[in-house]
Amino acid sequence: MKNRKLLMIPGPIEFTPEVMRAMGMPTASHVAPNFVEAFGQALERLREVFLCPSGQPFVVAGSGSLAMDMAAANLVEPGDKALVVNTGYFGDRFAAILTRYGAEVTQVRAPAIGDAPPLDEVEAALAEAQFKVMTITHVDTSTAVAADVQGLSALGQRYGTLVVVDGVCSVAGEEMRQEEWGIDLALTASQKAIGVPPGLALVVAGPRAMDVYHQRKTPVLNYYADWTQWLPIMKAYEERRPSYYGTPPVNLIWALNVSLGQILKEGMEARFARHGWLSDALKAGITALGLTQVPVGADRTATTLTAPYYPEGVDATMLKHVGEAGVILAGGLHPEIKAKYFRIGHMGAVSPSDILTTIGAVEHGLAQAGYDFEFGAGLAAAQRVLD
Numbered sequence: 001m002k003n004r005k006l007l008m009i010p011g012p013i014e015f016t017p018e019v020m021r022a023m024g025m026p027t028a029s030h031v032a033p034n035f036v037e038a039f040g041q042a043l044e045r046l047r048e049v050f051l052c053p054s055g056q057p058f059v060v061a062g063s064g065s066l067a068m069d070m071a072a073a074n075l076v077e078p079g080d081k082a083l084v085v086n087t088g089y090f091g092d093r094f095a096a097i098l099t100r101y102g103a104e105v106t107q108v109r110a111p112a113i114g115d116a117p118p119l120d121e122v123e124a125a126l127a128e129a130q131f132k133v134m135t136i137t138h139v140d141t142s143t144a145v146a147a148d149v150q151g152l153s154a155l156g157q158r159y160g161t162l163v164v165v166d167g168v169c170s171v172a173g174e175e176m177r178q179e180e181w182g183i184d185l186a187l188t189a190s191q192k193a194i195g196v197p198p199g200l201a202l203v204v205a206g207p208r209a210m211d212v213y214h215q216r217k218t219p220v221l222n223y224y225a226d227w228t229q230w231l232p233i234m235k236a237y238e239e240r241r242p243s244y245y246g247t248p249p250v251n252l253i254w255a256l257n258v259s260l261g262q263i264l265k266e267g268m269e270a271r272f273a274r275h276g277w278l279s280d281a282l283k284a285g286i287t288a289l290g291l292t293q294v295p296v297g298a299d300r301t302a303t304t305l306t307a308p309y310y311p312e313g314v315d316a317t318m319l320k321h322v323g324e325a326g327v328i329l330a331g332g333l334h335p336e337i338k339a340k341y342f343r344i345g346h347m348g349a350v351s352p353s354d355i356l357t358t359i360g361a362v363e364h365g366l367a368q369a370g371y372d373f374e375f376g377a378g379l380a381a382a383q384r385v386l387d
């Protein structure tokens with residue numbers, strides 16, 4: 001019997017064998033021709049995956065929080081006004097980062113956990129002051145709420161505000177069209193739908209964001225994240241010239257190039273559709289088991305993860321039983337409801353059989369926890385959507 005568990009958390013996710021092989025290759029010098037070629041190609045491919053042909057990509061060793069830090073550090077100067085559209089834990093984090101760089105931060109919060117701020121409230125805030133940037137968490141990993149990025153970005157453009165999207169839990173899974181939707185900067189990390197082990201901060205900045213950066217009057221207040229250092233490096237590798245500022249994580253960048261190649265081979269439209277289909281199947285299974293979810297409505301729900309509440313009488317010990325059945329899930333993250341719900345990540349290379357295995361394991365966990373339900377109902381509902 002195979003003795004391995006299926007990892008279904010919202011990152012790190014499971015990676016393809018080809019990506020893992022790239023991770024295991026003998027590490028080359030960061031100036032070796034095969035590395036320079038792969039880095040250059042990865043930068044080109046990032047534009048295609050973010051759907052931002054005129055964007056400037058940045059690939060730097062670090063996690064998603066560094067990508068957020070990089071966005072704030074390079075775009076904000078002390079005293080600038082920033083608007084945070086807050087749908088949970090990671091909205092709070094963006095507000096904290098922006099504040100650290102001296103921004104005056106205003107937050108528009110969701111009316112309730114699991115909801116998103118209505119567009120008219122965001123518009124009212126935008127109309128009240130000249131905000132230099134507005135940040136949006138595309139999918140808040142603490143709530144599984146997907147913000148209306150397209151609608152919010154249109155508002156940002158109308159009010160002359162730079163639109164920054166935290167796409168850590170969305171890029172390459174959830175539909176996001178950076179250029180078409182008017183997103184000035186989108187960011188993510190390698191370990192989620194991009195499909196590469198943790199360790200890369202990924203940013204694509206559009207022309208308006210780069211202009212704002214070039215027109216800064218004060219130095220960037222973060223030494224490591226400063227585009228003054230990284231922009232020449234990115235340009236050099238794209239022109240297939242080796243360059244150095246901080247040693248690039250060679251194997252991670254090889255793996256990134258492999259994964260981006262796989263994503264583009266699938267095609268962005270097919271990829272968005274697959275994430276939607278598998279998410280629908282999983283959510284149908286969860287609903288058929290009588291579990292409700294944190295997002296308040298289907299139009300607010302992410303396709304990259306699902307956040308079900310435990311049913312009455314069940315708590316986080318259920319996840320141990322799910323683990324016994326071979327699937328690893330994540331507990332709650334939002335501080336106010338942490339003990340009341342759990343999270344299932346389903347992004348990247350996830351397949352229909354992963355969805356069925358997960359629902360089967362959830363059924364096992366619920367049964368072990370003493371919850372009364374029709375055994376197999378979740379599997380049947382998921383299977384109906386998959387078929």
Ligand SMILES: Cc1ncc(COP(=O)(O)O)c(C=O)c1O
Nearest residue numbers: 063064065090139141168169189
């Ligand atoms: C939406 C979102 N933003 C930012 C982050 C921070 O990324 P990292 O943990 O890689 O620093 C995460 C991590 O899960 C996330 O889900």
